Amino acid sequence: MFSITHEEENTKARLGKLVLPKSSITLKTPCFIGSTKRGFVRHLTPDNLINIPDLELLSINLPQIIYKPGLTILKRFNKHCQESSETKKSVEETKKEEKENSNKIFQEEKKQEKEKEKEKEKEKKIEIEKEKEIEIENKTVTEKDNNKQNQIKDGLKRYYGIGSKHALLLKIRNSEFADFYYPSTDEKIACCASEGTKVFITPSQYMEFASEINPDITVSPAIEVVGNNKRDKIEKAIKRSMKWLNIAISKKTSRTGSLFAVIHAVEDPKIRNKYLDRLLTIVKSGKVDGFMFGCLFLNESRIERKKRIGQIIESIPNELPRGIVGDATLSQILDCVENGIDLINSSFPLRLTELNLVLNYQNPLQNLRSENKNKNENKNKNENKNENENENIEIENENKNEFKKQFEPLLFNLRNVKYEDDNKPFVVGCQCFACKNHTRQYVYHLISVREMTAMILMNLHNLYQYSLFFKDMRWAIKNDKFIQFKEAIQLLEKSNTKK
Template structure:
């Protein structure tokens, strides 16, 4: 399997437009960037069957988490001889595997030089570096993230942060030296909130023969601006010719800030979170075409009784299956009767809408209109973030960043 990243366009303001191309058994998958990897739980996109997922045409890649499979070791899925693509019915997608759940990174007991602790439905388990590489050689994903000592402490010491960087680099070397040919490795950048250690992690990882980089935005501050400022220490020290994947930046304003700093790939856990809450996406980068923008809402809450007799689709003009076939009133009814179909229809819409949002971002970069549209986005939807003082400060700061 071959994997290459073609950087098509860059700008002095860090904007990037590219293509991540995977070729395996004469099958070519082209992932235009900036883009997203569909979040999965226990091997499937939450609430969707493979048929549902196939109806969302812009989904080209999925993010699978070993943490969801490792209740016992070795995981029973490693006994399947044909690899993770066929086991999970993801043969048409680029499959990326990481150890821990990027969307729900729970603090667990401390890691050691020999293993990483993970949180499973049957309690805490430990993953050894050699075991992890063995599983990846069996699964044969397109790409996997190297084992990493991710810090979940609220206030880690400098000694703890340095140890995290050292362990992660050692485990990266183990992966690169022992992975089978054709399986590609993304190096994970650590350093938590320490600028010097983040720079060291980025520079040392960039010296290795990695196919890309993973940055974790979780536990790095309460606002988008705080997280981006910390991640920027890593981003500024990476080569431009390899893709960057980031966790913890899921809301649309997070994505716009991340794209403006040169991030290529994001996860979709935010879409899952909003679906579970009964919300449907209505935001748009192209404000002129967004009929709901006058309400300054990124989402609508389908639990709201105002929708009990609303015969409009979730979003007027949306081409997803849910909007083409069902109404707000019907989905409101399904939620109140606790029907599983409510989550299926909401997730179908939200994931479809999310991928369209990324498509619009790519088009705006190509046309040179990204920053003007992003600034307009913050103006239109800014009032919806006034629930907390921190969120309001984040919007003001974000607009300044985008202007610069």
């Protein structure tokens, strides 16, 4: 399921491949999980998602779909899909039988005609072979089309028309904000539905939803609390979550997908280690397929978050994937990846779009890549070591100066009046749909007249730039340049705050 392909020399960052057999998708980690609301990536339709590279895994928050579409409608939909697939199979079987019978009759007629007209038989054989070839070609074309349509037999992907190029991850926690402000009980999880009402879900109901949604990954139900909360409250939340994890394991089927256990990354190391020991005994039995870090991005400091993640990762197995949920910025994402996180579910690009902000991610690896090329050229020339070191130091200094000079703001607001006459694309050189076809002044106009197309174009661009950020991050890990990459991103963010 998960394999590590490379580990960075200077940090705990790593490259890996996460195979999701249900959707026939292989994720290159570290990667991001697309945030959704009520099952949709906000402001975009499923056909838009295909144009965004590396967006292959989407998160579904159960409280947002608990009423609409709801369990009963999903059950009806899945039943209808199964019935329609059965009728299609029966029709195909009858067609095959009819063809087989007709072929038998045809062969008998052939045998009788062989003795009488040998010459005519040869012509007929040629015609029959041609007809068969045409039939086979038509069959293959129709079977391919049917396979493409019927790859997703049922579940939420087919209900929403998401398509086979995207996988689903089911969880309770919202990536935009933590909505665990309703008190839960021993038997039920309290959460906030999309309508703002309080909803109680039992662990068995959660897994029943999972079997109808048919996701690739299901995160175990858990209560996430603020890490520095009272000891009694934290212990109670952990006990309940452990109990619910065991229920989720007992209800796990092929339809619920891989099961990820929630790790409570609380502040107190004694409570944390006590819980981890119990969790690791379950993990050793092979009933858990990965981890999802919880109780983070809940008002804790950046230093505290890094400390907790680093301490926990030292005690959990290395061969399982690790995910995290939270509204993280680029530098906060790099903190997580630096400590060994593989999957990040952050609503960062969506939050920018909602604020009319455009992500201007300039590739800081251009200088690092040119530095790599220069090093390789120096090796090929077989120059002296001292000369190479001096040249590399000069190149690094030049790259740093060039990097500082070429900085533009990381984020800019298209609501600003100065973009009224700006006919440039969002980011010069960006290959997204919005930058190829539209300008800043056009989107400024759309925002000023409150046209929803502005949100579509900005979200397309922000997600595209966000995917480039992860692509460059993977390159930096592969070439052991992660620290330089992180420093470059921090410079980008500082330049934005100054301007």
